[in-house]
Amino acid sequence: MNERFSQQDQSDTDPATVTTEKKSFCRICTGMCGTVVSLDNKERLVAVHGDREDPQSLGFICSKGANAPEAHNHEGRILHPLKKMPDGSFVQISMVQALSEIGEKLAAIYHRDGPDAIAAYRGSGCFFSSICLSLLPEWMAALGTPKLYSTLTIDQSAKVIAPGRIGYWPPGPQNFQDSDVCLLIGSNPLVSIANLDMRNPLKRLKDAKARGMKLIVIDPRRTETAQFADIFLQPLPGTDGFILAAMVRLIIDEGLYDRDFCSQHVGDLAELRQAVKPFTPEQVATIADVPAELIVEAARTFAGEGKRGSVRTGTGPDMGAYSNLAEHLAETLNIICGRLIREGEAIPNSGFLMGRGPRPAQVIPAPRTWEQGPKSRIGGYGLIAGEMVTGMLAEEILEPGPGQIRFLLNHGGNPAQAIPNQRKVTKALESLELMVTIDPHMTPSARLSDYILPPKLQYERADFPIYIFEPNLSPVPYTRYTPAVARPAEGADVCDEWYVLWALAKALGKPLTYMGQPLDMTVPPTEEQLMRMMTVNAPASFDDIAAEPLGFFLGGEPQYALPADPATAGKFSLMPADVQGEIADLWQERDLLVARGDYPLRLASRRNRHRFNSMGFTQPRIRKLMPYNPAFMNPDDMAALAIENGQSIRISSENGSIQAIAEADEAVRPGVVSMSHGFGDLPDGLGKESGDNSGDDGVCINQLTTTDRQRQTINAMPRMTGIPVAVAPL
Numbered sequence: 251m252n253e254r255f256s257q258q259d260q261s262d263t264d265p266a267t268v269t270t271e272k273k274s275f276c277r278i279c280t281g282m283c284g285t286v287v288s289l290d291n292k293e294r295l296v297a298v299h300g301d302r303e304d305p306q307s308l309g310f311i312c313s314k315g316a317n318a319p320e321a322h323n324h325e326g327r328i329l330h331p332l333k334k335m336p337d338g339s340f341v342q343i344s345m346v347q348a349l350s351e352i353g354e355k356l357a358a359i360y361h362r363d364g365p366d367a368i369a370a371y372r373g374s375g376c377f378f379s380s381i382c383l384s385l386l387p388e389w390m391a392a393l394g395t396p397k398l399y400s401t402l403t404i405d406q407s408a409k410v411i412a413p414g415r416i417g418y419w420p421p422g423p424q425n426f427q428d429s430d431v432c433l434l435i436g437s438n439p440l441v442s443i444a445n446l447d448m449r450n451p452l453k454r455l456k457d458a459k460a461r462g463m464k465l466i467v468i469d470p471r472r473t474e475t476a477q478f479a480d481i482f483l484q485p486l487p488g489t490d491g492f493i494l495a496a497m498v499r500l501i502i503d504e505g506l507y508d509r510d511f512c513s514q515h516v517g518d519l520a521e522l523r524q525a526v527k528p529f530t531p532e533q534v535a536t537i538a539d540v541p542a543e544l545i546v547e548a549a550r551t552f553a554g555e556g557k558r559g560s561v562r563t564g565t566g567p568d569m570g571a572y573s574n575l576a577e578h579l580a581e582t583l584n585i586i587c588g589r590l591i592r593e594g595e596a597i598p599n600s601g602f603l604m605g606r607g608p609r610p611a612q613v614i615p616a617p618r619t620w621e622q623g624p625k626s627r628i629g630g631y632g633l634i635a636g637e638m639v640t641g642m643l644a645e646e647i648l649e650p651g652p653g654q655i656r657f658l659l660n661h662g663g664n665p666a667q668a669i670p671n672q673r674k675v676t677k678a679l680e681s682l683e684l685m686v687t688i689d690p691h692m693t694p695s696a697r698l699s700d701y702i703l704p705p706k707l708q709y710e711r712a713d714f715p716i717y718i719f720e721p722n723l724s725p726v727p728y729t730r731y732t733p734a735v736a737r738p739a740e741g742a743d744v745c746d747e748w749y750v751l752w753a754l755a756k757a758l759g760k761p762l763t764y765m766g767q768p769l770d771m772t773v774p775p776t777e778e779q780l781m782r783m784m785t786v787n788a789p790a791s792f793d794d795i796a797a798e799p800l801g802f803f804l805g806g807e808p809q810y811a812l813p814a815d816p817a818t819a820g821k822f823s824l825m826p827a828d829v830q831g832e833i834a835d836l837w838q839e840r841d842l843l844v845a846r847g848d849y850p851l852r853l854a855s856r857r858n859r860h861r862f863n864s865m866g867f868t869q870p871r872i873r874k875l876m877p878y879n880p881a882f883m884n885p886d887d888m889a890a891l892a893i894e895n896g897q898s899i900r901i902s903s904e905n906g907s908i909q910a911i912a913e914a915d916e917a918v919r920p921g922v923v924s925m926s927h928g929f930g931d932l933p934d935g936l937g938k939e940s941g942d943n944s945g946d947d948g949v950c951i952n953q954l955t956t957t958d959r960q961r962q963t964i965n966a967m968p969r970m971t972g973i974p975v976a977v978a979p980l
């Protein structure tokens with residue numbers, strides 16, 4: 251699509267010229283798979299293989315990771331900054347000129363409208379650039395603006411809300427690696443490499459099953475992971491709250507919960523019991539459309555004295571109509587069954603770069619941090635994990651008045667595809683006074699920008715694994731330093747992403763900190779200096795870490811859960827007033843949820859094997875594997891609607907309508923259309939192509955979602971799965 255930006259030719263790299271092999275790790279997703287990287291004599295990537303010597307990923311690598319040479323070298327990669335001209339075309343300019351022009355324009359907005367006019371949205375590309383993970387929030391703080399947005403609040407921020415309302419248990423839940431049972435809800439780790447064991451999940455799951463672990467899966471689609479389930483529930487999407495409430499009810503009724511733990515640590519078991527009373531397995535069976543016996547069997551298999559193992563949730567329950575409640579009830583199951591690490595037990599991984607504070611076995615009462623601090627101008631939503639809620643971003647840009655966002659830094663994200671309500675989001679992004687995107691590819695969001703700054707790609711920069719997820723990345727405390735192993739093409743003018751932030755802070759005359767330490771604002775830091783600073787909270791020095799090519803594993807005694815401190819220990823609140831309201835609403839709305847009406851099917855979200863969200867759509871090999879996003883449907887539904895395999899269909903919701911291509915899939919339960927996000931172009935009339943380009947790059951399913959209604963309280967999380975839709979053949 252953007253041949254005119256092509257700066258190089260694939261024939262630049264020739265496998266015959268491989269001169270070196272270096273070890274590194276992949277930073278596309280949380281797998282952090284160890285890799286062996288082949289380079290040519292210009293230090294360009296030629297091939298990437300899984301590293302069999304890697305103690306974490308054990309040689310595993312997925313197709314996205316193996317495609318890194320194409321990502322680095324294909325002709326769609328942007329290698330020089332681009333500036334949008336008044337006629338909408340882009341011209342190539344130098345990085346120096348781009349940063350100088352952006353600095354001036356940003357300063358003008360800042361001095362005219364104040365810091366509240368300045369916002370940033372960070373996407374996956376920024377999250378996985380380890381230096382920027384902390385530098386971007388610190389850049390925002392230096393400018394004095396709270397308007398940091400990210401994918402968090404269009405993903406699983408219910409995982410922030412649940413402990414925020416229930417309370418924290420510092421040692422954390424029991425881990426997967428030594429569990430007897432695992433209840434996996436709305437996640438497909440064998441493809442997403444998330445939520446289970448991220449180090450070669452197939453191998454780890456097989457190992458767990460071999461030692462006798464029972465796997466329970468709840469998913470509207472019989473996923474790759476569900477193939478391994480001992481018990482599989484295949485409900486309608488959006489019904490997790492009902493199923494979980496029924497499980498909680500049954501576990502309490504049958505006395506399968508941990509009485510001692512609850513009497514010590516739960517403040518409101520009676521209220522919980524009362525709230526879940528209506529949710530009998532029989533009632534829920536008709537709402538969720540799963541056999542009541544399976545709900546009972548799942549509850550009995552999960553609960554019970556002496557068992558270990560926890561509930562693990564993915565995007566499925568956290569994106570439905572009652573996402574905060576669903577996650578709350580999942581966490582409730584862990585708590586009433588006492589599946590938390592107790593005093594004196596070893597904590598598998600309490601962190602490395604993120605620091606390892608003491609972990610007492612006690613409840614830190616619900617902090618409800620969003621109730622204090624800055625609120626969104628529209629909707630009055632508080633900060634979630636220090637960020638503004640992305641569900642309100644478009645509104646904050648479009649609504650005039652003091653505090654209106656006029657500048658957006660889109661750091662490694664594709665908001666025009668990722669955020670629900672695509673039409674409104676696109677309109678909002680188009681209306682900005684200045685939008686700057688740091689991205690290596692001409693995404694729909696990049697096309698809406700005034701400047702596109704191409705960064706170095708993963709193997710061209712030094713990194714640590716994404717440290718905010720450390721306890722989930724590995725059951726052993728570790729980190730791993732990789733230096734830059736590859737070089738961008740000769741003549742490329744790509745940026746160090748951190749340098750952009752440093753240079754813009756300097757242009758505004760704002761002193762910047764990094765990891766809480768002040769940076770010299772006269773001379774830019776080096777990448778290595780910043781990497782060294784990142785180890786400030788680590789239990790080992792940078793040099794010790796960097797000396798271990800396969801990662802630094804913290805040896806010695808594990809960290810143990812400490813005794814509780816009676817002065818600060820509190821109780822879990824499992825049924826606070828707002829949750830009580832939500833569960834009552836859920837029950838009230840049960841008929842609405844199951845009503846078939848004008849929109850008899852349910853759109854369920856899912857990820858696919860070949861792309862990471864929208865990443866890879868400009869890469870020829872990835873496009874060949876998955877040129878568009880099929881609408882997967884059960885063959886019986888297709889027959890009933892007279893839809894042939896491969897036929898074009900129209901999918902309509904209350905919020906919009908798209909054209910897609912149907913694909914029969916026995917794994918999808920009847921009544922469901924299963925589709926991925928991260929495809930398609932801008933909606934028609936806005937941008938270059940029509941939104942109905944189903945034959946080209948597929949279609950953006952966020953034309954079917956909304957941010958105007960159906961938002962969760964607290965985090966404004968839009969409904970992104972279980973969306974009522976109608977399907978008709980074209």
Ligand SMILES: Nc1nc2c(c(=O)[nH]1)N[C@H]1C(S)=C(S)[C@@H](COP(=O)(O)OP(=O)(O)OC[C@H]3O[C@@H](n4cnc5c(=O)[nH]c(N)nc54)[C@H](O)[C@@H]3O)O[C@H]1N2
Nearest residue numbers: 373374375401405662663664665668688855863864865927
């Ligand atoms: N309907 C619906 N919508 C969804 C979802 C859903 O399930 N259904 N899922 C949601 C979820 S969970 C998420 S996380 C979001 C994803 O939302 P985003 O993060 O906004 O989208 P991505 O497609 O991951 O965009 C990542 C961008 O980073 C760029 N990139 C790659 N490498 C680098 C790099 O080294 N540096 C920089 N700066 N950029 C780089 C890529 O080219 C790509 O454009 O989408 C959300 N949207």
Ligand SMILES: Nc1nc2c(c(=O)[nH]1)N[C@H]1C(S)=C(S)[C@@H](COP(=O)(O)OP(=O)(O)OC[C@H]3O[C@@H](n4cnc5c(=O)[nH]c(N)nc54)[C@H](O)[C@@H]3O)O[C@H]1N2
Nearest residue numbers: 436437438442444487488564565566856857861862863971
């Ligand atoms: N290959 C690949 N890997 C990825 C990504 C990618 O795009 N591609 N994206 C990354 C990102 S940003 C994230 S956040 C993680 C997410 O990781 P996961 O949450 O594991 O993502 P999915 O694989 O989409 O699994 C979600 C499952 O939920 C099911 N589901 C949909 N609606 C419901 C519902 O209402 N209830 C229940 N119980 N299930 C439901 C879907 O059928 C699907 O199988 O994956 C990451 N990894």
Ligand code: SF4
Nearest residue numbers: 276281282283312315
């Ligand atoms: S699973 Fe994730 S980290 Fe591993 S190779 Fe694939 S994209 Fe990279």
Ligand SMILES: [Mo]
Nearest residue numbers: 401404405406
């Ligand atoms: Mo995500």
